[in-house]
Amino acid sequence: MWQVIGQSRAVSLLQRGLERGTLAHAYLFAGPPHVGKMTLALNLAQALNCEAAEPPCGVCDSCQKIASAKHADVQIISLASNGDSAQAKSRAEIGIDQIREMQHSSSLPPFGGKYKVFIIDRAELLSIEAANCLLKTLEEPAGKAVFILLTINERLLPATVISRCQRLELPPVAIGEVEAALNSGRGIEPGKASLLARLCHGCLGWAISAALDDSLLQQRAEKLNRLLDIIDADYEERFAYAARLATQFSQNREVVQEILNLWLDWWRDLLLVKAACSDAITNVDLMATLVEMAGVYNLAQIRAVINSIQSAKEELKQNANPRLVLEVLMLDIPRKEGRANPTAQYSVKYG
Numbered sequence: 001m002w003q004v005i006g007q008s009r010a011v012s013l014l015q016r017g018l019e020r021g022t023l024a025h026a027y028l029f030a031g032p033p034h035v036g037k038m039t040l041a042l043n044l045a046q047a048l049n050c051e052a053a054e055p056p057c058g059v060c061d062s063c064q065k066i067a068s069a070k071h072a073d074v075q076i077i078s079l080a081s082n083g084d085s086a087q088a089k090s091r092a093e094i095g096i097d098q099i100r101e102m103q104h105s106s107s108l109p110p111f112g113g114k115y116k117v118f119i120i121d122r123a124e125l126l127s128i129e130a131a132n133c134l135l136k137t138l139e140e141p142a143g144k145a146v147f148i149l150l151t152i153n154e155r156l157l158p159a160t161v162i163s164r165c166q167r168l169e170l171p172p173v174a175i176g177e178v179e180a181a182l183n184s185g186r187g188i189e190p191g192k193a194s195l196l197a198r199l200c201h202g203c204l205g206w207a208i209s210a211a212l213d214d215s216l217l218q219q220r221a222e223k224l225n226r227l228l229d230i231i232d233a234d235y236e237e238r239f240a241y242a243a244r245l246a247t248q249f250s251q252n253r254e255v256v257q258e259i260l261n262l263w264l265d266w267w268r269d270l271l272l273v274k275a276a277c278s279d280a281i282t283n284v285d286l287m288a289t290l291v292e293m294a295g296v297y298n299l300a301q302i303r304a305v306i307n308s309i310q311s312a313k314e315e316l317k318q319n320a321n322p323r324l325v326l327e328v329l330m331l332d333i334p335r336k337e338g339r340a341n342p343t344a345q346y347s348v349k350y351g
């Protein structure tokens with residue numbers, strides 16, 4: 001049974017290829033983080049090596065070994081598997097040595113299984129030399145090897161690599177499907193499942209991690225509180241915050257993009273509350289705060305903030321000066337003037 005959830009299009013494509021013997025020798029699974037790319041890749045590796053009549057069965061020796069990462073013919077190449085290459089590690093790249101090793105291994109027949117499967121996680125992190133080396137492997141496919149590249153940003157991959165793979169896009173999973181998956185025997189409280197299904201934006205893996213690890217929801221509360229502090233803050237404080245974010249951005253872009261996504265969700269929720277579409281909001285646990293804030297701003301103000309956050313996100317992606325971009329954003333967030341109770345601090349509690 002295919003275990004990946006909410007990716008029926010990709011699954012039926014692979015299933016058909018399997019039944020007709022028309023599977024490609026290289027795939028590119030593209031989609032946001034935690035959407036199911038690795039699960040699908042491991043499922044495909046199982047399907048290729050399964051011993052049962054209807055692969056992937058999930059229970060045969062081969063399927064179980066793959067699920068527990070103990071199958072000799074299934075290898076995962078990632079930043080983490082980049083053992084000795086200190087140079088590649090310091091650049092946060094998947095290095096050429098890793099791809100050379102893979103190339104060599106792919107030229108040998110499978111040890112015990114039917115196919116060798118090589119999964120390259122975060123393929124966008126391949127160094128230029130590594131990508132060129134991979135290209136040669138993809139151009140001269142070996143008979144019993146299948147390559148699966150996973151990426152969260154295919155724009156960073158050379159077009160020559162993409163064109164040699166069959167590309168499958170894994171879209172975000174629908175809220176209902178995430179919620180159903182969280183509610184099916186995982187022991188997650190339904191209210192929490194409903195919240196996580198909304199917060200994860202279709203990335204089931206994140207929702208499952210957050211259900212198991214409270215620190216993710218704790219971090220969300222902290223980030224939201226900072227947003228609410230900023231709304232109350234004067235420009236000096238806001239600029240100090242922009243400077244801190246800009247420094248953070250130079251160390252880890254994704255963290256700042258996550259904060260901006262969280263802000264975007266918040267202001268979109270305000271818009272939805274304002275438009276009496278509260279059913280569609282993300283932050284379902286903070287309805288009271290949203291309703292209070294929605295009373296303070298008018299529609300035009302909320303829309304303007306949403307536009308500003310979106311522009312900031314886009315400009316950061318295009319390598320604009322982060323401090324400048326974030327300072328402009330700080331100026332664009334309306335102050336609390338006009339609030340019914342301007343001295344009251346908004347705050348979000350976790351738990």
Ligand SMILES: [Zn+2]
Nearest residue numbers: 050057060063
């Ligand atoms: Zn099996």
